[in-house]
Amino acid sequence: MTRLITLCSGKGGVGKTTISTNLAAALHKFGKDVMLVDGNTTTPNVSVILGMPKLPITIQDVLAGNAKLEDSVYLHPSGLKVIPAGLSMKHNKQKHKKKMAKVFNELVGTIEYGLIDCSAGLGNEAKNAMEAGDEFILITNPEIHALTDGLKAIEHAREIGVKTLGVILNRVNNKDYEMSKENVEEFLETPVIGMIPEDESIKKAIAIKKPLIYAYPNSPASRAIKRLAARMIGEDYRTIEPETFSQKILRMFGVYK
Numbered sequence: 514m515t516r517l518i519t520l521c522s523g524k525g526g527v528g529k530t531t532i533s534t535n536l537a538a539a540l541h542k543f544g545k546d547v548m549l550v551d552g553n554t555t556t557p558n559v560s561v562i563l564g565m566p567k568l569p570i571t572i573q574d575v576l577a578g579n580a581k582l583e584d585s586v587y588l589h590p591s592g593l594k595v596i597p598a599g600l601s602m603k604h605n606k607q608k609h610k611k612k613m614a615k616v617f618n619e620l621v622g623t624i625e626y627g628l629i630d631c632s633a634g635l636g637n638e639a640k641n642a643m644e645a646g647d648e649f650i651l652i653t654n655p656e657i658h659a660l661t662d663g664l665k666a667i668e669h670a671r672e673i674g675v676k677t678l679g680v681i682l683n684r685v686n687n688k689d690y691e692m693s694k695e696n697v698e699e700f701l702e703t704p705v706i707g708m709i710p711e712d713e714s715i716k717k718a719i720a721i722k723k724p725l726i727y728a729y730p731n732s733p734a735s736r737a738i739k740r741l742a743a744r745m746i747g748e749d750y751r752t753i754e755p756e757t758f759s760q761k762i763l764r765m766f767g768v769y770k
């Protein structure tokens with residue numbers, strides 16, 4: 514069975530690309546057949562974050578009707594399958610003759626998980642990407658303006674009949690001024706399925722163009738993303754990646770969860 518999951522936000526810059534890339538990498542690392550799709554065709558980032566910036570056939574070529582979907586699939590050195598979006602203005606100018614939903618539907622039956630990184634806002638591009646998934650995850654920060662935009666995304670998903678899998682709260686600092694998990698769940702009427710801490714390692718991983726979960730496998734954000742991936746596939750993270758003695762000690766002191 515193929516699960517096509519779109520990661521959207523409403524507000525920009527909340528961490529959609531960071532999380533979709535690393536969640537896809539983690540699901541792949543845990544043995545699943547995963548395709549990461551850049552569904553952000555106007556301001557794409559997936560290939561940059563993965564250090565694969567120059568790829569001849571892109572999702573825009575497929576949407577323009579100039580290439581087949583299977584020809585736009587590339588293999589990241591980790592083994593993760595990736596459908597990139599082209600980065601140049603030339604790619605932005607390509608007219609889309611095909612709907613994302615129709616194109617991504619071709620993935621059904623060929624993989625176990627398709628994760629679609631969405632553009633910000635609720636314009637046509639983001640709506641098209643959301644329609645292309647059977648399920649949707651809202652990425653947000655624990656701040657009221659990100660949540661109000663997120664609520665609109667959840668409402669839109671409901672209107673078009675896409676199941677909301679839950680909310681990932683990103684850049685959590687556990688400060689008093691932040692919205693708590695309970696506040697977020699009450700406001701969005703949706704369960705929080707993952708909490709990713711603010712973590713400098715994310716920026717370090719982007720700088721070296723490697724997925725965080727490989728570059729800094731034991732960083733707090735890395736562990737949080739892997740814990741979420743394990744839960745998504747019905748596994749216990751501590752069984753898949755047992756804690757070392759020092760990690761156990763650090764967890765007792767609140768460094769890991």
Ligand SMILES: Nc1ncnc2c1ncn2[C@@H]1O[C@H](COP(=O)(O)OP(=O)(O)O)[C@@H](O)[C@H]1O
Nearest residue numbers: 525526527528529530531684710711712715716
């Ligand atoms: N948990 C985090 N801790 C620290 N920085 C983060 C975290 N998540 C994302 N970032 C940073 O936030 C910025 C936006 O992230 P990105 O994934 O590009 O967001 P979006 O795709 O929603 O626009 C990037 O500079 C990224 O490094």
Ligand SMILES: [Mg+2]
Nearest residue numbers: 529530553558
């Ligand atoms: Mg992005």
